[in-house]
Amino acid sequence: MAEINVLNTQNQAIINEESLPASLGLNTQLFVFQLVNFIIVAIILWFLILKPLTKKLEERKKMIDESIDNAKEIETNLALGEKEYQDKLKEAKGEANKVIEKAHSEGKQLGEDMKNKAKTDVEAIVTQAKKSIQTEKVQMMEEIRQESATLIVSVLEKILNEKMDGKIDKKIIEDSLKELKK
């Protein structure tokens, strides 16, 4: 069996003899001593630990808040820039389409004009050619007529080998011409 001696008899004696505060260990000197100790602890804790840490926490919070605000601003600016870019792109596309359409219509018009001009030119050339041909034809006919008359006269002279009077000559020539015209 364990023999246990409880060493608390001194306490009981103190409680019985002294006042309650004294029995609880309250005394002015120790109270002031502990007050000074706690004030030292509070000063150390506040100035060396809590204040620097809370200050840094606040600084970091401020920095993070500012960074978030900046990021939001950048994001907004980016979105605005993107929108502006899209608008400009859309505008440029519209303008490009207009230019293309205009070029198409102008090209078409130019083609039409050139076609018409070519047609007119061709017609003019044809008319000119016809005129030239006609003139050349008339000229040629005249030349042929003269050549033929000369040729006939010379042929007849050679064939008949004789001199005929003027009436016979003339009649023969006219007949020959009539034959030629046919």
Add this chain to the structure above:
Amino acid sequence: MSGEIHIPTLAPETIFHIGNLAVTNTVINVWIAIIIFLILGISIKRSVKLKPGKLQNACEFFLELILGYFDQVTGDHKKTIRFLPIVGAIFFFILLSNWLGLLPGTGSIHIGENMLLRPANTDLNLTLVMALISVIGSHLYAFATIGIFTHLGKFVQIKNVFKSFKKGPMAVLTAIIEFGVGLLEIISEIAKVISLSLRLFGNIFAGEVLISVISALVVAIVPAPFMLLELLVGVIQAAVFSMLTLVYLTVATSVPHGEEESHQN
């Protein structure tokens, strides 16, 4: 097998004297806490940066954790930071003192009949100091925040008694009751000091007695769960004391309802 159970006395034991000043075993524990805080404080103060190191990170983690709870009580982060010098000091000091009491050597190393080390909060002088600082501090904060006369008006509501004479007998009766309630509030302030100091002292002293008895009965293994329990008690008591202090500070610095209405009018 025979053994002795050294149950700690209610009063802390004097270990030595510096002149006329008696140095008790609880004071030695407070000094150890001061040295630990001083070393930690100097290292933090020297190395504190925006990009924290390991030590700063760990300290910031615990600080942010308790600041979150404190914010829930005050409802305003600015108020929490304002009260932090008192509440933070109380919380961390009680926590470290309680946990220091669980270290090997506390309660087991003896000089003669006396223990060399004893948990600091088993000294009623210290818990009373903290309770007084908590309650007196709340009144000082109240004076600075809502004004001396507004705050004193919460306890001595004599103004309402004079005003009530114009309003009739019911108003006079109400004013007299309010005056009595105000006087009761003064008693409640004393009760706050007593309850705060005795609660912490009682819990930690009881824990110390329990560990002493268990350790005397069974040397190893069995005291471990009780020590773990004391670890928890240490945190809980630190939280309770600091939260109550915070509540006292928050209530004391809030404008009374009547004054609030008169301010609005």
